[in-house]
Each structure stands twice: as structure tokens, then as C-alpha cells.
Amino acid sequence: MTIAIAKDSRLSAGATSWCDEHSLDADARTALELRALLARVDHLEISQDTVDDLEHLLPEDPEPSAETLRAATRDAVIALNGYRRDVTSVFIAKTWWLATGGLSWGDTPTDAYDLILLVSELEVTERAVSLAEIKAAAVVDSAAAA
Secondary structure: OEEEEEEOOOEOHHHHHHHHHOOOOHHHHHHHHHHHHHHHHHOOOOOHHHHHHHHHHOOOOOOOOHHHHHHHHHHHHHHHOOOOOOOEEEEEOOEEEEEEEEOOOOOOOOOOHHHHHHHHHOOOOOOOEOHHHHHHHHHHHHHHHO
């Protein structure tokens, strides 16, 4: 049995309160959380050592780079946002986790396996989405709507 886990970045108490004050429904909250996580990915400092360490999680590329890793991580965050049949959320030791896994004979057990490993290794979901991140994502959302 092979299992991959990553912290599930929930909204912080302050971010949840702000969303409640603005009467945001679940879809709007999910969209803001996704924008906040993508902003985290955009601001990651990625060294060549990190690229080399995570090369096995990247699409085939003769010269993997920080931008290749960033693009793959963005794709992973988007793919893991919302419901997936091959991912579950579990509450262990006062923390929510994303988990996937299954039997493996040398290949990945689920489509989400490498996605979760990538998000976990780069610690994109390591902390709750803060009020400041939600407000910044809402400003981006307002600007896009205008």
C-alpha cells in the first residue's frame, strides 16, 4: 500500500469570519482559496537543488527548471481544488490532511498521488489561508470582474 498525504489548507478563523461577513457561498470561498494558493506558488523560491530533487514528479522535460516545477505545482493545486474521487480529507491530530493511495506495483496508485507529493514537498498547503491572502485574492477577483 502506498499513501501520499499533504496538509489540507483550510481557511484561517479570520479568513472564515471575513467570508461570513461578506456572505460568500462555498463556491466563492473555494475560488478565493484557490487564488490564494496559486499566489503562494507564484511566490515560491525554487532552487535548482529543489528542481533536481523533485524532477521525478515533473512532466518529461530534457532540462527541468524552476519554471517547469512552478507550472507543475500550479497545475497540481488546480487539480486538487474541489472534489476528486481519488482524494479524501482526514482529520488526524488536530489537522486536516489530503490523502490518496492504494496498491502499487511500481507505478503511482492514483492520478492524485504525484500531485499531493508535489504540493506537500513545496509546502504550499502547510499553513491555513490567512485573512490577508483572502483579501488579496478578493482584490484580484474584483479587478478581473471589472
